[in-house]
Amino acid sequence: MAATYKNHRAQIEAILTGWGMPEDTAGRTAEVIAWADLHGIDSHGLSTMTMYHERWKNGRINMSAQPRIVRETPVSTLIDGDAGLGHATSILAMETAIAKARNIGMAVSSVRNSAHFGACGYYTEMAAKADLIGLVSSTTSIIQVAPSGGKDAKLGTDPISFSAPGIEGQPFLLDMATTTAAFGKVRNKYNEGVPTPPGWLVTREGVPSTDPLDVIERGGSLTPLGGTPEGSDHKGYGLAVMANILSACLSGSTLITSPMHMKQPYGQDISHFFMVIDPGLFRDIEDFRGDVANLCEALRSTSPRDPSKPVMIAGDPERIKARERLEKGIPVGRGLLEKIRAITLEHDIPWMLD
Amino acid sequence: MAATYKNHRAQIEAILTGWGMPEDTAGRTAEVIAWADLHGIDSHGLSTMTMYHERWKNGRINMSAQPRIVRETPVSTLIDGDAGLGHATSILAMETAIAKARNIGMAVSSVRNSAHFGACGYYTEMAAKADLIGLVSSTTSIIQVAPSGGKDAKLGTDPISFSAPGIEGQPFLLDMATTTAAFGKVRNKYNEGVPTPPGWLVTREGVPSTDPLDVIERGGSLTPLGGTPEGSDHKGYGLAVMANILSACLSGSTLITSPMHMKQPYGQDISHFFMVIDPGLFRDIEDFRGDVANLCEALRSTSPRDPSKPVMIAGDPERIKARERLEKGIPVGRGLLEKIRAITLEHDIPWMLD
Numbered sequence: 001m002a003a004t005y006k007n008h009r010a011q012i013e014a015i016l017t018g019w020g021m022p023e024d025t026a027g028r029t030a031e032v033i034a035w036a037d038l039h040g041i042d043s044h045g046l047s048t049m050t051m052y053h054e055r056w057k058n059g060r061i062n063m064s065a066q067p068r069i070v071r072e073t074p075v076s077t078l079i080d081g082d083a084g085l086g087h088a089t090s091i092l093a094m095e096t097a098i099a100k101a102r103n104i105g106m107a108v109s110s111v112r113n114s115a116h117f118g119a120c121g122y123y124t125e126m127a128a129k130a131d132l133i134g135l136v137s138s139t140t141s142i143i144q145v146a147p148s149g150g151k152d153a154k155l156g157t158d159p160i161s162f163s164a165p166g167i168e169g170q171p172f173l174l175d176m177a178t179t180t181a182a183f184g185k186v187r188n189k190y191n192e193g194v195p196t197p198p199g200w201l202v203t204r205e206g207v208p209s210t211d212p213l214d215v216i217e218r219g220g221s222l223t224p225l226g227g228t229p230e231g232s233d234h235k236g237y238g239l240a241v242m243a244n245i246l247s248a249c250l251s252g253s254t255l256i257t258s259p260m261h262m263k264q265p266y267g268q269d270i271s272h273f274f275m276v277i278d279p280g281l282f283r284d285i286e287d288f289r290g291d292v293a294n295l296c297e298a299l300r301s302t303s304p305r306d307p308s309k310p311v312m313i314a315g316d317p318e319r320i321k322a323r324e325r326l327e328k329g330i331p332v333g334r335g336l337l338e339k340i341r342a343i344t345l346e347h348d349i350p351w352m353l354d
Numbered sequence: 355m356a357a358t359y360k361n362h363r364a365q366i367e368a369i370l371t372g373w374g375m376p377e378d379t380a381g382r383t384a385e386v387i388a389w390a391d392l393h394g395i396d397s398h399g400l401s402t403m404t405m406y407h408e409r410w411k412n413g414r415i416n417m418s419a420q421p422r423i424v425r426e427t428p429v430s431t432l433i434d435g436d437a438g439l440g441h442a443t444s445i446l447a448m449e450t451a452i453a454k455a456r457n458i459g460m461a462v463s464s465v466r467n468s469a470h471f472g473a474c475g476y477y478t479e480m481a482a483k484a485d486l487i488g489l490v491s492s493t494t495s496i497i498q499v500a501p502s503g504g505k506d507a508k509l510g511t512d513p514i515s516f517s518a519p520g521i522e523g524q525p526f527l528l529d530m531a532t533t534t535a536a537f538g539k540v541r542n543k544y545n546e547g548v549p550t551p552p553g554w555l556v557t558r559e560g561v562p563s564t565d566p567l568d569v570i571e572r573g574g575s576l577t578p579l580g581g582t583p584e585g586s587d588h589k590g591y592g593l594a595v596m597a598n599i600l601s602a603c604l605s606g607s608t609l610i611t612s613p614m615h616m617k618q619p620y621g622q623d624i625s626h627f628f629m630v631i632d633p634g635l636f637r638d639i640e641d642f643r644g645d646v647a648n649l650c651e652a653l654r655s656t657s658p659r660d661p662s663k664p665v666m667i668a669g670d671p672e673r674i675k676a677r678e679r680l681e682k683g684i685p686v687g688r689g690l691l692e693k694i695r696a697i698t699l700e701h702d703i704p705w706m707l708d
Contacts, residue, residue, distance in 0.1 A: 073458075078636045104429055104458075106429050150659065151656065152657055172596075199581075227553075227580075227585050241668065242516045244649060249642055250487075279603070291602070305503055
């Protein structure tokens with residue numbers, strides 16, 4: 001199955017309104033979720049709807065949330081997400097930061113009392129489209145990453161995203177979990193019946209392993225980027241802590257290391273961080289964009305190790321995928337499709353993916 | 355040999371003034387260089403003086419540089435480093451950012467026309483001491499890192515540093531090259547006659563290797579953090595590009611990919627980026643510090659894989675080293691000591707390291 005992008009997005013929006021989300025919020029949320037699928041970031045697209053469905057039914061997501069600004073200055077905005085999904089709240093946070101940066105050159109928005117917000121890259125792309133540098137991070141709900149040298153998982157995949165405008169429509173757009181590999185990739189190796197590459201995971205004793213079951217069944221953990229102490233996993237670990245400081249400590253949300261993590265009486269209290277800088281503070285924006293474009297072009301022109309795989313810059317693989325999927329539609333696996341179909345039947349929501 | 359910290363710092367300052375650096379600039383520069391040695395970051399301490407000596411004699415460093423502010427707004431400062439060493443210029447840049455953040459809550463300084471500035475962590479620690487979050491990056495002179503999937507080196511070690519105040523005197527302080535390992539570590543493996551761990555380097559054909567000579571003699575490259583495509587080296591590569599955008603593209607300095615890199619008629623045109631955020635924009639600073647402290651303590655309490663190696667947070671290893679070296683002095687290897695001695699003799703500078 002590969003529905004058109006338009007139908008795919010409309011299906012997501014219909015489900016969200018079917019769950020009771022106000023129309024404008026549902027439109028914005030569907031926009032972010034469908035953007036992820038369009039760009040090949042399937043882990044943050046339609047597949048998240050089954051997770052949201054479950055969390056909503058368990059009373060952990062407020063579908064009629066009304067995010068509100070609780071504190072602000074000329075450079076900053078603190079937003080309470082009202083225990084809703086993070087997408088629309090995050091668009092508000094980034095729009096507010098962009099508007100303030102237009103006045104004063106830089107701004108930061110901090111969001112508390114939120115939930116999963118989809119792919120970070122959607123929000124940093126908003127900054128790049130506004131001719132600004134963007135930096136975004138978030139906390140996560142699932143504890144699955146052990147600190148460098150440690151046995152027990154204490155952190156999440158704790159993503160960081162950074163963007164800068166260059167050639168029109170081709171911003172530099174880095175969007176990375178601070179782990180070596182995502183859990184989904186470990187599960188894929190298990191499904192294929194093959195070991196993981198070295199460095200992806202550790203056993204519950206903190207010993208490096210390549211057996212997917214160590215993470216899937218035996219209480220092992222994902223590794224921070226770097227993979228092993230010799231591979232400098234203290235750097236990925238440090239970046240994960242940075243994401244938690246920027247998101248949770250700045251906004252005053254529940255720490256992932258707190259006994260109250262995911263146990264607050266209402267909602268999930270996930271937190272996010274959004275920052276923008278106007279390059280015009282320092283030089284003409286066209287000169288800045290020209291230099292970013294030159295840097296990216298010089299990197300793309302690097303002789304590739306494998307001639308069939310040209311060197312790219314962050315954002316390129318997703319743009320290639322988006323062009324392909326705009327043309328051919330967005331493929332959805334049979335298993336996921338059946339789960340989404342069941343959700344539409346359960347809530348009497350129109351079906352649009354045939 | 356292990357001179358006291360005081361003598362070690364005084365020796366560096368004496369050499370700098372012996373080279374014609376004004377006294378106040380020399381004091382600030384020596385402060386940063388000796389800080390690196392004190393904290394065990396030997397690659398950025400006294401050992402850099404031999405490199406500075408050579409570059410100065412080759413006319414690439416202006417020892418009487420007078421950095422000046424060339425453009426500013428309430429949140430931003432653009433500084434021209436006048437082709438001098440980067441240390442004193444960078445202290446000015448961070449001091450200026452801190453002063454502006456005191457007024458308005460956040461600020462950014464961009465430095466162009468600079469040179470090597472020592473260890474990033476010195477500057478982010480300044481932010482933490484001022485109760486602010488700090489983010490610093492820099493470009494580099496040496497091209498030695500291949501993009502993910504590429505054959506040729508195009509980037510440098512492109513460091514990023516992040517700090518946040520927590521327990522008094524124990525900020526979270528991440529200071530990382532965006533490579534898997536530094537060149538010095540590859541050279542150490544060669545000197546020991548052992549292969550490097552997998553993932554540290556690639557041959558000039560971009561093929562993973564563990565032979566130090568591939569990098570030392572045969573034109574190979576260091577890898578971005580992650581080490582291999584399967585280890586997600588596109589993430590380290592992306593972080594390196596981020597450092598170049600924040601430093602070079604924002605300030606308008608020479609791109610590392612430009613044919614003019616290290617070929618400008620005067621100086622090196624290295625660039626730096628400094629940013630600070632006041633957590634007081636969002637909440638009481640003591641609450642913020644308390645949460646950073648709690649997060650760090652929870653991570654430190656993780657069961658270690660090796661009981662003799664407790665889990666630490668970024669900044670801990672350097673603080674342990676600093677306590678040790680304040681007490682026992684700063685060790686300097688015989689080879690380096692002889693080179694420094696020769697410099698003092700050449701320029702008739704007092705000798706203080708016996």
